[in-house]
Amino acid sequence: MSEEIRLVIWDLDETFWHGTLTEGGISYSDEYHNIVVELAQRGIMSSICSKNDLESVRHLLQEKGIWDYFVFPSIDWSPKGARVAEIIRRIQLRPETVMFIDDNTHNLQEVLSVNPKIHIADEKIIPHLLTDARFRGKDDSSLSRLKHYKVLESRDEEKENFSNIEDFLKDSNIRVEFIYDVENHLDRAIELINRTNQLNFTKQRLPEDRQEARDILLSQIKQTFRYSGLVRVSDKFGDYGIVGFYSLVYVNRISYFEHFCFSCRILGMGIEQWVYQSLDRPDLHVQGTVISDINSPAHIDWINQEGGSSDAMVAASRKSIYVRGGCHAAGLAHYLKQGNRHVVEEQNFCRDGVSIRIDHSQLFHDSIFGLTDERLAWISKLGYRKEDFATQFDDMTYDVYVLNFSVDALYATYSYQDGATRYPFPECHAIMTENFSQGEHHDQNKFLDDAFRNVASGDFHYHAPDPAYFENCLRSILPRIPEGSFLFILLGAERFLNHENEVENVSTHIPFNRKIMELTANRKNTFLLHIDDYVKERSDQTDREHFGRMVYYRLYRTITEVISADASTAKTEAPALHEA
Template sequence: MPASAPAQPIKLVIWDLDDTFWRGTLSEGSVEALAENLQLVRDTAARGLVHTIVSKNDFAPAEARLRELGIWELFVFARISWQPKGPIIKELLSQMQLRAANALFLDDNPANRAEAQFYNPELRVADPTELPQLVPLLRASGQPDPTLARLAQYKLLERQQQARTQYDDNLAFLRDAQVQVEFREGPAAVLPDLGRLEELINRSNQLNFTKRRVTLPELEASLRDPTRRWGTVRVHDRFGDYGLVGIYCLNEAENRLEQLVFSCRILHLGIEQFTYAHLGFPVLAVQGDVATELNQTEKPDWITVQAASAATETPAVVATPTGQQLRVLLKGGCDLGQLTPFLQAFDLDVAEEFNFNNEHQIPVHLEHTLLLRATREWPAAEQQRLAAALPFLGREAFDTRLWEPGYDVLVYSPLMDYTQPLYCERATGRRVPFGAYQDITAEPPAALAARYAQRRFQGMSEGFLQRFAREFEHEGPISPAEFQQNLQWLRAQVPAHVPIFLLSGAEIDVPGSGETGARQRHELMNQALAEFVASAENCFLLDVRAFVQTPADVTNNLRHYHRRHYRALAQQLAQAIGAWQGQGLGHSPWADLKARAVGLLPAKLRGLLGR
């Protein structure tokens, strides 16, 4: 194939092995691994690309060699045999439920490439010598998928397809598959999956019956509309958990479906027809081509409904003794402290870990994901050295309660990743965040030191700033991809049974804040956050954009909201925690009224009452 950019995105790479994936012929002796191909598979799998093998070889030695290279687990549906490749690829694409136009076949033999295209006319083919030109395209394809969630879904599909071949009767296979569906309805149940909903609606085609694309604000508004019945569909069977695979929106006044969308990974299980029947066969105007034709009579009897409280994907809840409150840890900026009195109106025990003034009287934010990783990954001596050398860190910079037992729910605001630039120590490569939307190494040290002195910061002298500019290089803000990697790391550090509720950022312009480009940065990072939450286990999105929408909703910058919005955020969080644990939280209207009243008092009096 020519190395020009294709019209359709590449979702699947099909590799030949001999003189393509590696150098040499396996059946004739040893082969030489190509490090660039190994790395390409690893990197693109982490962006959701799927890799498979169609190679003329004996299966066992090929698998053994790929296992030696530590790469076997990143391939699915491998077809290693001495059969013609064209028919194999056609069958492979059918089983993987992918179109040939979204696949790329790499093979050094032109006869194999020609045969593959004869059986699959839309298939992209290329000689391995073209790979250097194709690599940028492949690396830019897909979306960040650091948890390899897409690969896991194809492994599940592979298990299902392997089992299907053991049955002569497809209906018998479906009955033995033990297909179970869970429906979740209502804003409290659906809002935590907002990012996944937006992705399915706007990217799915094969099983998108309505094809009504939406923006995130439109979706949020519709989810809160009482005249519309929104729901999500989750599926699992004896082969595994497919996760959230479907969405519907029923206009109840008109009994008309406005959204009916499914992931193609549940194709041929009957989920679409079952959902349509579950909703009572409402009016549905199918738009465009779809892979399944629905009817108004059938309800597949091999599918059963599973109660939400017992669902496979519902996160495990730590059982708390009768009368014992769930313990919630708030980690983020000190403005989150305004959540606490409203949260305490619910049956929750709230602890806080916010920014504070260090021994140099500098307000320090220690919630940046890079600093969280440093608390566990940097040697203690390095932590102490940098804490002593950099006054904007301070001696408590690497202290956190995150790694201690004792909380049941984590609420985390990652807005410092949105805000702070990074500085890299030239001698060691250690990186630290500081400031907001500025490069302190590019400013005149004397003028900058004078401004810090006016704020009574200690240690930020002209001499220190000169030394800092020599020893550290400004890198700019963390990339969305690294941000997602760090969130995945955080998910792995926090016990799996503890849910993490992550706060998004507002997306508005704040005149006079002095933070140029803040809204655009928030838009970029919110997208990365939504992608992470959509693929991560036991993580949920708290989206402030539903009620922080104009400059009048914030104070001095787009991270500080007016107090009434913290009450709304606390209520949204309490509802989400209740949905997570399978029952609503107890609530005291009197405590809520007291919190609202205290919020109207001057700051000094609020502080006294809060002691």
């Protein structure tokens, strides 16, 4: 079955109209005029390749009110083969989706010889275009595709005035907006996933059945550790609309794309490279052929990011930000990094199949104050290494600090030979508060099995999660954060929406949250973000400790709004951001 046609290139004399314009008289066809309009309303573009006088043609078609329905017209006296190829290149389509119509057999064969995969036909096909299955298109009564291509046309014409492409791009005032509310744009995301080819890097298609595709994509983007967004682009020439979609998995410092795709209408603007860099270059396994090198150019400085709260976003982008914590901090960092000049994130990571929990307050404390050789010797029995305590905390004074200590309420700790210092056991499959110092524990993972044996040797002592011990760590940490900087601390969840959408109280984090509140009560520029305030519906929670991406996006919006405001007007606790 032939591909659907997306562009018709028209000859004029004895094709679009009867007669020859330069030889003194034509018979204009209102029927063909209406066909061009109807094609545009189906999302199918029209162009012109005619041997004719440009100004005479333009004047006539403007009088008829049809000139603006044609994109990238080519009207001069040169051979048509190369000109058709140039139209296809400029409009960024494949010849397989283009039909060239001409009454002259020589012209048809010349165009075909230069563009072997193009469709060709003489003027006899015109009355049958609207009933031909290849031209069914889809409803676009708003002429959105035509408007997008007219923007491309204007942009392409101005490009000719610049000696190099980079100067043109810098002059274009290109703006990118990330849209995280994917649920309200599912159909556009599906269209990008299934219909893009030349700039679809992953090519992970969804079913053609629209409802089935919606169900699958919705289930994907709601998964924990999944971050998705749509990309909208505009410049001084106009609005290109939503032209890109990404969905990536990010956990334990490992990130990779499941979807990364763009419309070819932004080809050559550097959008796909900029988005890739903005997302911190996750692993990208390119499938099939793409016509863009995602790593080139290495630095793009002609694109600006904007959003629904543009003033806040611009102000936030000038801040240096230090983020440390577990899942919650990782979710926030994904959004904070986009458009920011300097974001340092220190997150949990995986070693030998085990998550090293650097988000615990004791590990943060020792990262700041250092380790003695004696302490390093005994914590190595738990599986820790010296490099686990490397930090960029003291590399500079950051404008903003974002911290998360939720794990302190969840993990038991162990001290060594009655010592006062306690460390959590590396993450394992058993209950995190289980006493591993008693009895035998075995795991197929050698890393954990060795640590189990060391803890059960009799030299280690078990401690349940202890708010008082956490308080001591926090008392040491807080004075190291400059009071002139903003400090945001994420408080652990105290409520859970069950499957019946009923609120269940969760007491685990309450005493630890109270300690944070007490110690920061009189601290300037300190904001406590209670994650419960950002949960709006059941789907926002995966379980009692994990949340969907919109929770972290709402937290991000609060942070950007606070740090863009005058610090002297800030309150001690930041308000929750409600849905717009």
